[in-house]
Structures are given as structure tokens and as C-alpha cells.
Amino acid sequence: MITRSSLRLRGTRPMLATRRGLAPPTSSFSDFQEAAMSESRRYVVLPAYGFLSPVLARTEMLSKVGPPVTLGVRPGSRRRGSTKAAATMRVLHSTHENGPKLVEMTPEAELNMRVANPALKVVPVVEYQKLSLQHRIARRAATSARRPSELAINIVDSSTGKPLQGAKIIAFTNFEFREGAEATSNRSGVAHLKLKPGVKLDRLYVYGPPGSWGHYASGVSLRDGETLGLTPIDLQDKGTLLPGFYGKLPLSAGQDVRVAVIDSGVAQHHPALPNVAGGANLVFDEINGNVDATTEWGPARKDGAHGTHVAGIIGARPTGDAKVRGVAPGVEIRSYRVFPNKGGGATNYDIMNAIDRAVADRCDIVNLSLGGGEEDEAVRAAIGSALDHGVLVVAAAGNDGRRSVSFPAALASCVSVSAMGRRGTFPRHSTEESDVAKPFGVPDKDAFIAAFSNVGPQIDVTGPGVGVVATVPDDAYAVMSGTSMACPAVVGLAAYLLASKQPIMDAKKHERAKLLQEALYASCRSQGFGRDFEGFGLPTA
Helix, strand or coil: CCCHHHCCCCCCCCCEEECCEEECCCCCHHHHHHHHHCCCEEEEEEECCCCCCHHHHHCHHHCCCCCCEECCCCCCCCCCCCCCCCCEEEEEEECCCCCCEEEEECHHHHHHHHHHCCCEEEEECCEEEECCCCCCCCEECCCCCCCCCCEEEEEEECCCCCECCCCEEEEEEECCCCEEEEEECCCCCEEEECCCCCCEEEEEEEECCCCECCEEEEEEECCCCCEEEECECCCCCCCCHHHHHHCCCCCCCCCCCEEEEEECCCCCCCCCCCCEEEEEECCHHHHCCCHHHHHCCCCCCCCCHHHHHHHHHHHCCCECCECCCCCCCCCEEEEEECCCCCCCCEEHHHHHHHHHHHHHCCCCEEEECEECCCCCHHHHHHHHHHHHCCCEEEEECCCCCCCCCCCCCCCCCCEEEEEEEECCCCCCCCHHHHHCCCCECCCCCCEEECCCCCCCCCCCEEEECCCEEEEECCCEEEEECCHHHHHHHHHHHHHHHHHHCHHHHHCCHHHHHHHHHHHHHHCEECCCCCHHHHCCCEECC
16 A cells, blocks of 8 residues: 555655665656555546536646646545655546546545546546347255266267257256356367256256357256257248338438447348448557557457347348348448457446447448446437437346346437337247246237336337347357347337438427437337337337
């Protein structure tokens, strides 16, 4: 820990006692700065109100990206270690000269900035997650330390019997506490689960690789060597969820509308996505000091399929034998990658920066299939700025099992989307069967709000989000569920409405976003789920 006694003010020359007397110090003031910075964390500094402000340009300590600087000690500060060196900060990145800054600073510097600059807001950097659904094991099931048990499970294509690589098995011995085991099938289609043979499972999920549906069962036991078959996806099937609602829209739907997908990146050369027209990588830790990395807006190397699936729901076009299409194939899609190559969450600063870039690139609608955590002022400010420029922002409500709507979808400035499904649009015993729950539709009793979907008074609309077939990298197609999937379906319908209503297209700035939002709500039809589950209902053409 750095204490007051271990630091000196700039310009002094402290001497160290030795057996021979006084010796010059071995550490410089910059060493103390670096030591203090080791206790620092990242923040977003933005105006107290709005997104851009001349205050940010005039504040000297925020004017340059560069090495650490020291701030003066707060008047009356009695905090231990509250010297100049402890109050150290550096600017890492700036969106605009008068725009938000990414700053790294010590706790004392953060407090000093709040006191010295009441016209500024200091927000901690936090992370958001993708909102597609895939259950995870939180605790491993107990096995004998002396004789560790393992089950070999064979995963095959149910039509051909061929082994399937990349299927993920999630076996819950206790679903409430998320206890169990998980494994992924190898080239031979074999997954090795660390479980005792015959152990009773609360729930068994098998998430299929691209090209396959998944498998679900409850109250079952697995034998060593057991085989599980996965149903292949029929790329010509028009009876799946998305085409059932929007398959009759023209292939030109959404023409002349530009949509931003702020996500894990979008495949650049998928045959069903020729309308992907560029974008940017906004992951700060990847582009910092490497300007060329800004062009790497394709799928993240780890867990990167999500963004391509989202883009396909918005605007994929039928190609060859694949009749899979998005809601508005006429749109132009731009990819803004905020999820890093290493995996994990996207920061509020990167998301904020991506929204700002989408506005600068004249996107009409922004898709946010991400969320989580507490309310965040940085993302709120960016969304407010987007609305001021006439850009509609649509966000996924979250997959926490009927809990309150996650941020940023909970904002009144966003269109918040819950997820619905329909029985008969996915195979029997697929993972989607576990998502069926009350309330059911009226009069369509096969329709339901997904068990995983967040709900509440912030919900504006619902969208198809259970068992959605769409594009993924490497020219493939896959099934995903989540409010992440419902959100782009609503974005696609909004793009169709915008393209077909010239008065809205011609409107200026905030009025444009307001009129589009009103048109979207006016298009909705209640499915009979109730206000907090569906808002205005399901947007329709």
C-alpha cells in the first residue's frame, strides 16, 4: 500500500538513510506515479448532462491522451495516502474533443475530479453480456475422489447416424443450484461427462452445432456409451418461427434503410449476407495503439457467432438451397464489434463509442442484443444522443427467467423487446421445449412468452425469440434462442416500416425517431399475453 509517508511532492529530493549517511533516492517521482496507477481503475468521464459538451474540451486534465498526470489534493482531505502522487490519472481514449473520455485513475483522483468538476460525470467501466440463451454449470456434481466417474455420450445426426462434433452437453443433477457437468463432443461425436453412470438428472440440454437442432429431457439417467440423436435443420422449412410471422414480406423490405448491429461482429462473406456493408471494431483494448485493428469488425475469435445470427434475423437473403431469410432482406447492415476476441463481456465505453459511430455513419436503427447489470450513465447518454439525431434504438429485455427488464432495455428511450415462441415451430425434444411456459396466447394457445424472457412494465413489444434459425460464420446456419433473437426481428420490422413510410424517412432528427417508434407500436397486435409480457404486442406488417 502507498502511504502518505512514502510519497514526496514534485521538485523535492528526499534522501535515504544508510550506514554511511544520506544517499540519493533510488526511485523517481514517476515511479511513485506508476505505483499509484497500479491501484487505479477505468472510468468514463462525460458531461453531467448530455453526450457532448465544451466543458470536456476546456478541462485541461482531459485535453490529451498520454502519460499519467497528478491532480491537486482536495481541500480538507484527510484520506490516508491522499497526496498528489496518489491522485494520479491518465486519459486513454477520447470519442471527440468535446466528447466522453476513457480515463484510468486512482480512487483519490476520482474523488478529486468529482469535487473539482461538478459539470462532469464520472462513471465506472462495466461490462454487458450477449443475450442469447445457453444454460451453464455453476457447480460441478460431486464424484468420488478415489474412483472418478466418466460417461462417454455419442452425439449423432438423427437422420444419417453420422457423429457430430461441437455439440455441447449440459447435464444438471440439480437445476436450481445449476449443479452438474458439461462437455463438448469431439471429432468422433463423443462427449465425456464427469458423472456417475445412472445418476438421475433434473435436466439434460444438448446444444447442437451449426446445422442441427438441440435436445432436451428431464428426469432422465444416462448410461455410459449412450447415443443421442440431433435433428438436422431443414433450410427449406418455412414452418419455423421467423418465416411464420414475417416470411411474406417482400425481399426488398427495408430497402434504403441502414441498420447497426452492435455485437460480436458479423461474417463478412456469408452468402446470405451480401448486404453487410462494413463497420468498425470498437474494442478499445484491441485498437489501442493498433489503428489497423479498427477494420476487424468480423466475428470475434471466441464466441463470435452471435452477431452474425443477429444480422441474419434482420436481413439475411435466401441463397441456393437455403430458403432461410431475415425480416428485411433489403436493409444495409453495418457491424460494430464490441465483444473482444478473447471472449467475455463488452464494456460500456466500447458500446457507447459504437453507438456514436453508428450515428456518425448515418445508421437509421441500432440493434442492442446485449445487456445486464445496473443502470449505466455512459450508455444512457449515447442512446439519448442517438435519439436526438433521429436514430431508433431497440434493445433485448434479458434472459433471467421472468425477472425485471435488464439495462439498457429498461430505459424509456429504448424499444424494449421480450421473447415469444410458438409450439410446432421446433422439433419434439429440442431444447426449445424447456422454454414453453405460461402465459399462452389468446386465441393462439400455441403461442407463449419464453420462460427465460425478462418481463415488466418497461416491455414495449414482443418478438419471435425461441428456436430461431439464422446465419452463423463459415457460411452456416444455426438455431439460437433468447431476447437477443427477438430484438433483431423487431428491428427488421421497424426497417420495413421506415422504408415504406416516406414521411417518416423525410422527418428530421428527434422527430424521425419518434415517428418511427409510434409507427412500430401502431403496427403491433396483442397476442393475449398481458401488458407486462408483451407491451403493445407483436409488430406486424
